[in-house]
Amino acid sequence: MDSIVKEIGIKNRINQLMLESKAENEKKARQEKYINYQKVQKQNRIFNLIELEVQNAKFLLTRGYAYKDITAEIHQLKEWEEFAVKGIVGKKFRVMTDRNLSSTSILLDELLKRTSNRLKKISVENQQLSRTQEKIDSLVAEKNLYYVPIDSVAREIYRLQSLKMNTDINLISERLKNAVDSIQTLEIMGDQLKFKIESDIIENDRLRKLEVDQLFTKKVPVFERLDIKKLMIEDPLTFSLKTNYLVLYFYLINNKNSILMMLILIIGTAVYFKLQKRKFLDLGYEKNMLFNIYILNSPIATALLAVLNLYQFVLPMPPLIFSIIAWTISTIALTIMMWKSINTFIWKIWVAIFLLNLVAFFDIIILIHFVGESFLILAINCLGIGIGVYAFKNRAQIQRKVYFWYIIIATIFQFFSFYYLLNGHYNLGKFLMTKAVYTIIVVFSLYSTFIIVKEINLISKILEADDEDEPKKTLNGIPHQFTLGFYLILFLCWFLLMIRNTYTFQNFVDPFRNTISEPRSIGNITFTFENILTFIVVILLSSFLARVVSFLASDNQIIKNKNKTKNFGSWLFLSRITIVTLGVLLAFASAGIPLDKITLIISALGVGIGFGMQSLVNNLISGLIIAFEKPVSLDDIIEVGTQSGKMKSIGIRSSVVTTFDGADVIIPNGELLNQNLTNWTLGSSSRRSEIRFGVAYGTDLELTKKLLFEILEKNENVLMKPMPAIWFTRFGDSSIDLVLKYWISHFDFDNETRSEMIIAIDKTLKENNIVIPFSQQDIHIINKEIEPEPDSEPEI
Known part of the structure; x- marks a missing residue:
């Protein structure tokens, strides 16, 4: 019995060991499969990165680098350098002139700046190509790239990818090497030229200083003939x-x-x-x-x-x-x-x-x-x-x-x-x-x-x-x-x-x-005082030009042609806006402020407008509407609310109206458009006027009408088209009332013409014994005695 139990235990033990061994084998197989999968995935990522860098290198090479043009530019700079220092460096002129040394100094400074700028661009291009080559080399050196997959399908894919990669890298590496070698050659040429120019500048400055120090002591053969x-x-x-x-x-x-x-x-x-x-x-x-x-x-x-x-x-x-x-x-x-x-x-x-x-x-x-x-x-x-x-x-x-x-x-x-x-x-x-x-x-x-x-x-x-x-x-x-x-x-x-x-x-x-x-920084912002001064100067110049135009716009001394004056004033106003806008943009551009910074400023202004600048923006936009729509122009006779007078100037934010009493009233542009605006001279400067009076009963009305027409015809300010009208309107208390309606050529002549007409009417009617009666009323006073009532008691 004990042997049977022992045998069963041994069999169980053997089965357990077999299961454990099988599980261990399955574990190892799965781990190997997982590791193989991870290696294949990482390998594919490396292949993709290599492909991306190869495409980037092809783009850089396809974009090209103007090697011949840059070489020609460097040779041109070198030629200018040799010309500038002729007679100053090496075999020198016997008489060093201050004008030549000064001109040479200017030329050498300019050549040094141009050479330095060109070297910076060459360096940037060299770094881009070199960095691309380094990335490709580092990716190719990855050991996971050379892992051969166990699976036959994955192995075939790996073979095809490796073949394509090797072909692309062989082609691109040669082109990159040639490009980098060419750029490095240009960089060496530029560095040599830069070193030569810097040495020339030192020598030229030494000679200039020497000439200044010996200005009163050094003598040269001024009148000796030279070959x-x-x-x-x-x-x-x-x-x-x-x-x-x-x-x-x-x-x-x-x-x-x-x-x-x-x-x-x-x-x-x-x-x-x-x-x-x-x-x-x-x-x-x-x-x-x-x-x-x-x-x-x-x-x-x-x-x-x-x-x-x-x-x-x-x-x-x-x-x-x-x-x-x-x-x-x-x-x-x-x-x-x-x-x-x-x-x-x-x-x-x-x-x-x-x-x-x-x-x-x-x-x-x-x-x-x-x-x-x-x-x-x-x-x-x-x-x-x-x-x-x-x-x-x-x-x-x-x-x-x-x-x-x-x-x-x-x-x-x-x-x-x-x-x-x-x-x-x-x-x-x-x-x-x-x-x-x-x-x-x-x-x-x-x-x-x-x-x-x-x-x-x-x-x-x-x-x-x-x-x-x-x-x-x-x-x-x-x-x-x-x-x-x-x-x-x-x-x-x-x-x-x-x-x-x-x-x-x-x-x-x-x-x-x-x-x-010298560049200075505040946080992420880099600036120079030169840029700030440039910004201020450009703004001041544009403001000066705008003020000159403003003077022209506000000057109403000469009014010869009304239509020309209207167009002139509107164009001047638009010119002022254009000058200020271009001045601001040019100031930003001259100061070297990038457009993204301008965008931030505009965004900040937008927030400010939303909170507290609605009125200002309303007036500015209203000014633009006035300029384009032209509901009112310079020298128009207008009525706005309780104010009336002549339009003196149209500004960006506000306009000025001169009242007939001589006061200048400043009206925001928004109010000009929001209120009921009466423009007496918008379409035409002509105006209809009238005079009302009466003649005595018994007057020859036909003769009166004829005399009044003659008076209207004689006045040069009264227009005959449209024809003046004379209407007898009613029988009044003491006169037959009539009205004269006539048109005058310009609004400004209304009061003067009315005065002349009244004087002429009064004179003419008197000469023809026609009476203009004044109002009369008869007052009858009735005096009636007041007797005391019989029931009333006498006062004590």
């Missing part, structure tokens, strides 16, 4: 023209927005001055009455002079070639302005200065010293000294003494220029000659610009005080007497313009420019 071939250039003039062209070209390209804004200001200011001149001519002034006012005498030349002279203080450090071109244009404009408005002596002086400026302009262009140029400088010195001596002898004829004193200063500069040049100090002599010539040019131009600014205020006062019935007289210009503060400002402006292009001033200003150009 042009030793200068390493074919022609000094050609070399100078090309250098000046490059300097000017780079400056215009880098500051195209500022230059464009200056041109817009010139055009806008010229239009404004032309409109002002047209107003005076329409008021009855003759052209010969306007000679003493620059704005009215030569509007275009005046606008050109004023904007050029004021805007040059806004432009970022213009090179000397740009400044002398601007001053030469100012000289031409000022010559046109003074053509008939200056006395003969000053005109002779100015013509001599103008011709001297042209000669000096030619000399300043020359950057390489040669003997002929030295004699040209001496000739300019002699002419300048001669002009100064002539002015000194006839100083009593110079009314504006500021001209005289600066002519004397320029003459002193010319004398010292002559002296130092003869003693071999070439750079000092040419520097003094340049400042002598442009001292007079700048002072004349600045002084005239300040006069123009005062004339703008003067002509507005003349227009406000003008009476159309008064005879017109010749307008007097701005008086010659100015305050001490004005002359101090004139001196500071002149001094700044004279030293702005010098090495010493630039060394003083450069740290400040670097400070305001």
Whole structure:
């Protein structure tokens, strides 16, 4: 029995072990299957990632990289670098001119900036391709990629995927390698060029500093003839023209927005001055009455002079070639302005200065010293000294003494220029000659610009005080007497313009420019003080233009054509809105503020509008509706609520109505549209008027009607179409009542015409013995005695 039990236990044990073994085998099989599945899934993900990176690499390579264009650009930059440092680095010119060193400094700075920008773009492209290659290499190095699946179907799929991957990688890796090698070659070329330019800048700055330090001590063979071939250039003039062209070209390209804004200001200011001149001519002034006012005498030349002279203080450090071109244009404009408005002596002086400026302009262009140029400088010195001596002898004829004193200063500069040049100090002599010539040019131009600014205020006062019935007289210009503060400002402006292009001033200003150009951060926002200043300047300029247009829109002195006035006012209003909008957008763009930041600002404004700016937005939108729909225009006669008068101006937020009592009432644009608006002159300026009165009983009514028609026909303000009407309306208490209804040509003539008609009617009726009775009433007073009643008791 025990053996049977033991045998059964052994069998059970064997069965248990067999089950456990089977379960263990199934467990291992399932685990292996799961692990195989995980490896296949991870392998597929790697294949997908490789495919994605291969597609990205194909996109980068298909997009292409302008290797030839960039290579050509680098070679162009290298060619410009070699041209800029010719005679400065390596084999040097015997006479180092300050103008050439200054121009070379500008060119090298520009070439360094362009090379650095190009290297940044090359680096970005190199990083994109290299990063793509690294990702592909790292994915290919994954060990799970090389796991061979156990399942036959999965193994076949793996074989096909591996074959496709190897084909794609072999193709793309070769192309990526070639692209990366090409870009790295460009990067090496750019780095070499950048290092060369930086070395040139150091050498050029050393030479400039040396020339400044030796300005009064260093002597050179000014009048010794040189072999042009030793200068390493074919022609000094050609070399100078090309250098000046490059300097000017780079400056215009880098500051195209500022230059464009200056041109817009010139055009806008010229239009404004032309409109002002047209107003005076329409008021009855003759052209010969306007000679003493620059704005009215030569509007275009005046606008050109004023904007050029004021805007040059806004432009970022213009090179000397740009400044002398601007001053030469100012000289031409000022010559046109003074053509008939200056006395003969000053005109002779100015013509001599103008011709001297042209000669000096030619000399300043020359950057390489040669003997002929030295004699040209001496000739300019002699002419300048001669002009100064002539002015000194006839100083009593110079009314504006500021001209005289600066002519004397320029003459002193010319004398010292002559002296130092003869003693071999070439750079000092040419520097003094340049400042002598442009001292007079700048002072004349600045002084005239300040006069123009005062004339703008003067002509507005003349227009406000003008009476159309008064005879017109010749307008007097701005008086010659100015305050001490004005002359101090004139001196500071002149001094700044004279030293702005010098090495010493630039060394003083450069740290400040670097400070305001340095990027700063507040949280995630990056900004520079230069961008902030640019933003403020653009906003101020657009506001100035809008104010000029606002002045035109609010000026109602001239009303010659009603329809033109309406259209003109509406277009001016729309122009103001356009100027402000473009000014804001240009300010954001000039300051470098991205559009997503503008979107955030607009969103914030939207929240503010929803909470507390509904009224303001309502008025702004109403202003736009008024501009486009035109329910009211300038000089219309309107009634709004309890207010009535003439529309003086239409603003962005509010409009101004001048009442007949002379008060200016400011009405928000929203109220103009929300209230009942009566416009007496919207469709036509004509108006129907009437006069009521009566004639005595017994009057010949036919004769009366005939006489009244004759009176209506004689009055020039009464229109015959539509025909006037005379109606006898009723038999009154003391007269036969009648009414005259007639149309007048303009609303403004209503009261005047009514007065003339009443006077004429009264006179005519009296001459024909027709009586206009006044109201009469008979009053009858009845006196009746009051007797006491019989029952009443006597009073005690």
